[in-house]
Amino acid sequence: MGKTIAINAGSSTLKFKLFEMPEERVISSGTVDRIGISGSNFTIKTTDGKKVEIDQPIKNHEEAVNLLLKELLKLDIIKDYSEITGVGHRVVAGGEIFQDSALIDDKVLKQIEDLKEYAPLHNPANATGIRAFKKVLPDITSVAVFDTSFHETLPEKNYLYSIPYEYYEKYGARKYGAHGTSHQYVAGRAAKMMGKPLEELKIITLHLGAGSSITAIKDGKSFDTSMGFTPLAGITMATRSGDIDASLVVYLMQKLNITNPEDILTILNKKSGLLGLSGMSPDLRDIIDAAEKGEHRAQMAIDIFVNNIVKYIGSYATEMGGLDGIVFTAGIGENSVPMREKITSELGIFNVKLDQALNEKRGERFISAEDSAVQVMVIPTDEELAIARDVEKFKKMGD
Ligand code: AMP
Secondary structure, eight states: OOEEEEEEEOSSOEEEEEEETTTTEEEEEEEEESTTSTTOEEEEEOTTSOEEEEEOOOOSHHHHHHHHHHHHHHTTSOSOGGGEEEEEEEESOOTTTOSSOEEOOHHHHHHHHHGGGGSTTTHHHHHHHHHHHHHHSTTSEEEEEETTGGGGGOOHHHHOOSSOHHHHHHHOOSOOOSOHHHHHHHHHHHHHHHTSOGGGOEEEEEEESSSEEEEEEETTEEEEESOOSSTTOSSOOSSOOOSOOHHHHHHHHHHTTOOSHHHHHHHHHHSOHHHHHHSSOSOHHHHHHHHHTTOHHHHHHHHHHHHHHHHHHHHHHHHHTOOOEEEEEHHHHHHOHHHHHHHHHTOGGGTOOBOHHHHTSOSSEEOBOTTOSSEEEEOOOOHHHHHHHHHHHHHHHHO
8 A cells, every 4th residue: 555644734844654554563753843934943853753954044835845756766765756655644624524534635635724724724725735745746646634523413503613603604704623533532532441432431631732612522523622612722721812802802801902803813722821921931841840940920821731731631621421531642741751640630420530640650551540530641642644545545545
C-alpha cells in the first residue's frame, strides 16, 4: 500500500509523520518551525531515530514541503517520491459540510478555505499546506481529515446556542467543536484498556495542550464538547480565553477604542488564557515554576485552569448520567504530573483516586488507584496515525 504522510500545518509550522502502511510503522517524523519568520528551522527524525536539524530561511509552506521531501530522499528515508502514495491533512473546521474525511479536489479545497471564519487561526494554514503538497505531489491520494467530524453526533441540545434559530439556519451559527481526531483516538484506546466496548462506556477525554478541549463521549459518540463555533471557546488555554460573556467583547471594544473586530479576536485568541492571566508565559511549565516561587498571578492562572476543567467534568458527568473513565492527553495531559494531580484531587465527589506512583510513570497507562470509582488514564494522542488510517481507507476505495 506504500507510504502515507500525515500533515498538520499551522500558520508558521508544518509537522509531519511518515508511515509505512498498512503496518502503521513510523519511518520518519519532524517539524518545520517559524515558516516565513526569521530563525526558520527544520527538524527531522530518521528511521533509526537520529535527529537532523537544519537552520535555513523557509519563506512559505511550499518551500517547507519541498525541503521536507528533499530531505527524505537525502537521508535515504525514501528512495523515490513515488513511494509516497498518500497524504492526509489535518483540517480544523469542516462545518456541517464535512461529516467525514474527504478526498481533496479543487472544490473541497475551496470549501476548506471558505470555512476560514470557523477556524481563523487554523483553516487558512491547513489550506496552505494542502496547496503546497498538491503542487509538489499532484497525483497521490490526498485526504482532508477534519477536527470537527467526530463531533457531528452532538445532539441538537448541545450544539445550538440560545440565539435566534434562523442564525443557525442561515449562517451555520452553532457549536462544531475541535480536536475530534484526538478525542476519538484516545477514547478508542481507553475502551480497549478498560476491556469494554466504547458504546457501553461514559468517558470524558481531556485534550490539554496549547489548545485545550474536553469531550463527553456517550454511546461511543461525541455527546458534548467544550470548543464552540471556533476553537476559541471552552476552557482557559495557553493564549485563548475560552468561554467569556459575549457582552464583554463589545464592552472591551469600546474601552480599547477597537473598531476592527479582528483586533478583539486577536486579543482573545493570542493574548489571553494562561498568558493573559499570568502576564508571563503561555507555557504551563514556566507558570508552575513561577507559582512555586510564590508568584501570585501564576498561581491564579493555574487555579483558574484547573477549576475550568473540573467544572466541565462535573457538568459532563451530570449530563451523561455517569462517568466510567477520564483520559488525559496532549502536551499538558501527557506530560504534567502536577497538573494531573491537581485536577484529580478536585474530583473527590466522583471518588476519583490517583495512584501517585503510576502518575509519575510515562506512556499509555492507568493512573487511578485500584479503589477509584472512575478509571483515570493517560493516553498519548496520535492524531497523525488516525489521519494515516483514514488515508488508507481512501486508497483502498481507489484500488
Ligand atoms: P500540544 O499543543 O499538545 O503540543 O501541547 C503543547 C503544550 O503542552 C505547551 O503549551 C506546553 O506548555 C505544554 N506542556 C508540555 N509539557 C508540559 C509539562 N511537562 N508540563 C506542563 N505543560 C507542558
